[in-house]
Amino acid sequence: MNSFEYNFLGINKAFGSKSVVKDARLKIKNARCTLLIGENGAGKSTLLKIISGLERPDSGLIRINNKDYKWGQGKSVLLKNIMYLHQQPYMFDGSVEKNLQYLVKVSRQPVKLIDQAIEWAGIQDIIHQNAKSLSGGEKQRVAIARAYLRNPEVVLLDEPTANLDQVSKIRTLKLLKQFKSRGIAMIIASHDPDIFNGLQDERLQLDSGKLTNLKPRKKSDKNTDIDNYKSRSA
Secondary structure (H helix, E strand, O other), X not given: OOOOEEEEEEEEEEEOOEEEEXXXXXXXXXXXXXXXXXXXXXXXXXXXXXXXXXXXXXXXXXXXXXXXXXXXXXXXXXXXXXXXXXXXXXXXXXXXXXXXXXXXXXXXXXXXXXXXHHHHHOXXXXXXXXXXXXXXXXXXXXXXXXXXXXXXXXXXXXXXXXXXXXXXXXXXXXXXXXXXXOOOEEEEEOOOHHHHOOOOOEEEEEEOOEEEEEOOOOHHHOOOOHHHHHHHHO
């Protein structure tokens, strides 16, 4: 994957009299993982939707690979290259396999990639199940498999491990680690940030609309091995 850089400058968003994002500045680069933390209602999901092109900011500038865009110009670039994964992934009615086939069709990817995605995400045993009947962890893996198929430059994940059991969390973490190794950038919004210590390159906090870059943890404090999380949680 080629190098890329997205800069969001002076992003503002309000709903009525409530300002949820104030003059936010954010940089996204390939193979870089940013952890986004903040209280419920702080505006994390709104910010992710703006970054993905799904929500229009009230003001701000988007700079993509050193080229400046206003919202109307840059929106199509964001929608094409950035994928937003909701906390509760939407599944189409029908089998898991049909959900993947639909993604391949709309994104015009080779059909042969479906088998690769199924094996990569470890969902061979559920491909014939109705996608809407899956557990939370299974739906999350299917959503990540869809992201694998689409192969975006950036993946935004909104609480990807919320309400998952330990086994599902470990599986999800390993898949995200492989995303990063492929050069895909990630922004992960989470209330359980320590799970992602081994993935994160920076940590941002959204509080009262203001986005703050927190100091990175010392390497000695950073869990760099996903298996360590498993042992600590046992």
